[in-house]
Amino acid sequence: MMSEFNSKIRVLLVDDNYDHLMGVRELINLENDIDVVAAATNANIALNLIKKYQPSIVLMDMNMPEKDGLTAIQEIEKMKSNVKVIALTAYDDSDLIFRAMKVGAKGYILKTMASSQLIRAIREVSQGKIYLPQGLTTGFFEYFQQSFKDEAKAQTAADSLLSELTSREEEVLDMLTQGHNYKDVANLLFISETTVKTHVNNIFQKLQVNDRTQAVLYALNNGFVSKRKQRAAVG
Numbered sequence: 317m318m319s320e321f322n323s324k325i326r327v328l329l330v331d332d333n334y335d336h337l338m339g340v341r342e343l344i345n346l347e348n349d350i351d352v353v354a355a356a357t358n359a360n361i362a363l364n365l366i367k368k369y370q371p372s373i374v375l376m377d378m379n380m381p382e383k384d385g386l387t388a389i390q391e392i393e394k395m396k397s398n399v400k401v402i403a404l405t406a407y408d409d410s411d412l413i414f415r416a417m418k419v420g421a422k423g424y425i426l427k428t429m430a431s432s433q434l435i436r437a438i439r440e441v442s443q444g445k446i447y448l449p450q451g452l453t454t455g456f457f458e459y460f461q462q463s464f465k466d467e468a469k470a471q472t473a474a475d476s477l478l479s480e481l482t483s484r485e486e487e488v489l490d491m492l493t494q495g496h497n498y499k500d501v502a503n504l505l506f507i508s509e510t511t512v513k514t515h516v517n518n519i520f521q522k523l524q525v526n527d528r529t530q531a532v533l534y535a536l537n538n539g540f541v542s543k544r545k546q547r548a549a550v551g
Contacts, residue, residue: 324351325442328371330362330388331355331404332380336427340375343431350438359388366392366399373438376421378405378412386419393420400441413448423447478540480522488515490544493532 327350331337334357341352353369356362359380366374374392378385389401402423403416413424423441425434429449437447481489484505491501498516502509516528525531535541 324349325373325438326351326353326369326371327373327375327438328353328362328365328369329355329375330357330359330380330385331375331377332357333377340434344435344438347435350435359383359385359391362388363391366395366397370397371399372442374399374401375404375434375438376401378403378416379407386415389416389419389421402437402441402447417446425449477523478535478538478543481519485515485519485522486544488512489519489531489535489540492516492528493535493541 327344329337329341329344329352331340337355337357341355344350344352353371354365356365359376360383362374362376376385376388380388385403385405389403392399392401400422401420402425403413403421404425404427405412406427408426416424423437423446425437425447426449433449437449440447487505488501491504496504498509498512502512505512516531519531520526523531523534525534
């Protein structure tokens with residue numbers, strides 16, 4: 317009897333709609349190989365129940381008050397457990413699918429889909445597969461491909477702005493990313509603080525930012541530091 321229980325797929329349900337939650341619970345419990353070990357109507361309770369019951373699958377509603385499904389998935393990932401999450405939502409939204417998969421979801425299913433698809437999703441994800449219903453696949457991959465194209469365009473634009481910096485402006489920006497203030501930069505480069513401020517103002521204009529913090533974040537987010545190191549290594 318114990319081995320039969322252990323062999324079942326242990327599922328935790330999370331949905332702020334209580335009626336839907338109970339309906340899904342009854343549906344899943346009709347299956348001989350799946351067992352609903354717990355249910356929660358909000359993400360915080362769910363996170364505690366995961367620690368207590370150690371389910372193999374979490375069926376996570378994406379749209380909940382206080383803490384949404386995306387945030388909950390990220391916190392589950394931080395637990396470093398073997399729990400696999402299937403995102404559950406009423407919305408056919410390629411952006412939401414992309415973000416859910418990006419933060420760690422292993423499957424995505426609509427609440428309006430047939431019960432057989434839900435059961436199939438649970439079984440396939442428990443076996444280590446990724447589940448995305450056929451009706452959502454085309455839209456998701458089109459969005460996925462477009463996102464990479466947009467990222468590539470944004471990086472090209474960022475590289476273009478960074479390439480407008482003079483070698484001295486690059487030196488100044490590099491020092492700012494290391495946490496040096498204007499006086500430090502002036503001493504290290506043997507120039508006046510006034511000259512440093514002139515270089516910094518030029519950097520602001522070329523990178524289209526308003527202050528030092530934005531300039532440093534722009535540099536860090538667009539690979540400026542790593543590219544400088546690569547060039548130094550080659551040099």
